[in-house]
Amino acid sequence: MDRMTAGDVRSMLIAVADRIITSERLLTKADRDIGDGDHGLGMTRGFTAVRELLLATTFDDVRGMLSGVGDTLITSMGGASGVVFGLLFRAGAQGLPPSDVLTVPIAADHFERSIREITRRGGATVGDKTMLDALHPAVESLRRSSEAGDTLAYAFRRAAIAAGEGADRSKDLIARFGKAMTLGERSLGFPDAGAISTTIIFTAMAEWTAANNEHPTTSAQGEV
Amino acid sequence: MRKFINEPSKVAQETLEGFLAIYGDQFAQVPGTLAVAKRVLDDKVAIVSGGGSGHEPVWLEYIGPGFADAVCQGDIFAAPAPQSIVRAAKAVERGRGILFVYGNYSGDRLNFDLAAEELQAEGHEVLTVRVADDVAAAPPDRANDRRGIAGGFFVSKIAGAASEAGLDLKSVQELATLAADRTRSMGVASAGGTIPGTDEPTFVLPDGKMEIGMGMHGEAGVRRADMATADETVDHMIRLIVGDRSLSPDEKACVLVNGLGATTRAELLIIARRTAWVLDQAGIRIHDLQVGDFATSQEMHGFSISVFGLTPELQKLYDAPGRTSFFSGANRH
Structure with missing residues (x-):
């Protein structure tokens, strides 16, 4: 599959929300190791609201949907994660014309724009032990896939692997941002919770796309 | 729970x-x-x-x-x-x-x-x-x-x-x-707080240890140390607070001894007693001293000390009427 309809994207994002919601305990524990332990609660709250939005709405425009998902996360979550993960979905879609499909080049552009906005607002950079340490390699991988003409399933799989490797490498980083910052060297050995969430998002996208590769749910917006 | x-x-x-x-x-x-x-x-x-x-x-x-x-x-x-x-x-x-x-x-x-x-x-x-x-x-x-x-x-x-x-x-x-x-603070804790809905505290300290510089969400401080007496702990904290921003000889200070949630009133008063004494020894004049739970972190056991160096204009504003549920005005007049 090299293009997804808005209905496909909607189904994929519901799968993402489900995966985040079932990961609550894992994320809570990861955050408690080196943060304040509220990451799982916040992400679950946000993606429960996203799930409700997606189930209650039909979309023709992929960018409008991504924007709506981002707004919902910002509104329902609060915290740093609300804005950062909200921008992940919203910032890449803002100011662009509607699109009725998602392709690898559109996804690569979207997440590149999102990364720029997250960096500009948040002030963190790669290597600070934040979600960027998973997001940045994932988006670089998407860009390479876009140039290579990879299918969506392959591109998302590669991106998910890159995110996972990035999250894993965050264990070896000393936190220089957020509430873990003051731990200094004591943050070593633990991955960043936001990087884990980022990996879960890309993994759920990759798995949905792989499972629906042969028979995408072209226009059946009622099915999930 | x-x-x-x-x-x-x-x-x-x-x-x-x-x-x-x-x-x-x-x-x-x-x-x-x-x-x-x-x-x-x-x-x-x-x-x-x-x-x-x-x-x-x-x-x-x-x-x-x-x-x-x-x-x-x-x-x-x-x-x-x-x-x-x-x-x-x-x-x-x-x-x-x-x-x-x-x-x-x-x-x-x-x-x-x-x-x-x-x-x-x-x-x-x-x-x-x-x-x-x-x-x-x-x-x-x-x-x-x-x-x-x-x-x-x-x-x-x-x-x-x-x-x-x-x-x-x-x-x-x-x-x-x-x-x-012109405000500097520092916290110390001997036990963490638990977020409602989670089962474990945000951090666990080994018995007999305290975290110097503990944050309001259980973020780690500057270091872990053996539990010390109230007086020793206050002396250490005041050194770090005043060392970070020294007060000029004519500068009066407002001081807050704050409980982090599970610290008893008696402990806070013992801490306030030493705080007032140490600052006095250092030649710092206290304009007002407030003691109580002003900023907490669930049932965290610990306290913070804040020192606010006044200017004449800031002093006037500090002494102006102001009231919240936990503050009714300066204690010293």
């Missing part, structure tokens, strides 16, 4: 309802938010504070005459969403502009900045003061990375008083910024 709560997800809302059960004649919840606003508004700059809940009285109860006009809470330990902040600000804005006063955390910055941009796009004037008083959070050359802890009380007092004095937005911001620049 040893907390007397109901649904963990309703803790923030029910805390707010309890506050309004007492003070509902003065304040009301802003619909669709965890924010509270004054019912009667004066013609002055609107002071809006906020941040994650779970630190009561911060920020929920930092509202009142001479303090904030609206306070906007988020869920436990999580910054409020931009839309909530916007609604809270609009509920109290009277055409004189809005001053945001909040603690320097990335989540609060991200959400308050988005809210400020939205308000500015609608034609409101918004300025910001961030409280970054925790000397343990980062060295002086990275003071912008410091967290806001109990010293936010002094910044809130000054911002509120400057606004009540009828000053314009820019002047109120400058005075509150001056108060923030």
Whole structure:
């Protein structure tokens, strides 16, 4: 599959929300190791609201949907994660014309724009032990896939692997941002919770796309 | 679970309802938010504070005459969403502009900045003061990375008083910024707090150890040390606080000895006793000494000390009338 309809994207994002919601305990524990332990609660709250939005709405425009998902996360979550993960979905879609499909080049552009906005607002950079340490390699991988003409399933799989490797490498980083910052060297050995969430998002996208590769749910917006 | 709560997800809302059960004649919840606003508004700059809940009285109860006009809470330990902040600000804005006063955390910055941009796009004037008083959070050359802890009380007092004095937005911001620049704090804890709905505390200290420089969310401090006496601990903390910003000989100080949630009144008084003595020995004149739970972290066992160096103008504002649920004015006159 090299293009997804808005209905496909909607189904994929519901799968993402489900995966985040079932990961609550894992994320809570990861955050408690080196943060304040509220990451799982916040992400679950946000993606429960996203799930409700997606189930209650039909979309023709992929960018409008991504924007709506981002707004919902910002509104329902609060915290740093609300804005950062909200921008992940919203910032890449803002100011662009509607699109009725998602392709690898559109996804690569979207997440590149999102990364720029997250960096500009948040002030963190790669290597600070934040979600960027998973997001940045994932988006670089998407860009390479876009140039290579990879299918969506392959591109998302590669991106998910890159995110996972990035999250894993965050264990070896000393936190220089957020509430873990003051731990200094004591943050070593633990991955960043936001990087884990980022990996879960890309993994759920990759798995949905792989499972629906042969028979995408072209226009059946009622099915999930 | 040893907390007397109901649904963990309703803790923030029910805390707010309890506050309004007492003070509902003065304040009301802003619909669709965890924010509270004054019912009667004066013609002055609107002071809006906020941040994650779970630190009561911060920020929920930092509202009142001479303090904030609206306070906007988020869920436990999580910054409020931009839309909530916007609604809270609009509920109290009277055409004189809005001053945001909040603690320097990335989540609060991200959400308050988005809210400020939205308000500015609608034609409101918004300025910001961030409280970054925790000397343990980062060295002086990275003071912008410091967290806001109990010293936010002094910044809130000054911002509120400057606004009540009828000053314009820019002047109120400058005075509150001056108060923030002249406030230093440090915390220490011997046991952590637990977020409602989770089973384990945010950090566990081995028995007989304390965390020097503990943050308000259980963030690690500068180091772990063997448990020491109250006097030894106070002496150490005052050295670090005054070492970070020394007071000039003619500069009087307001001092806050703050309990982090599970510290007894007796402990706080013992700490206050030593704090007053050490500062006196160092030749620092105390203008006012406040003792109590002004900024907490669930049932964290520990305390913080904040020192705020006055100027004559700041002293006048500090002594101006101001009242919250936990503060009724200077103890020394």
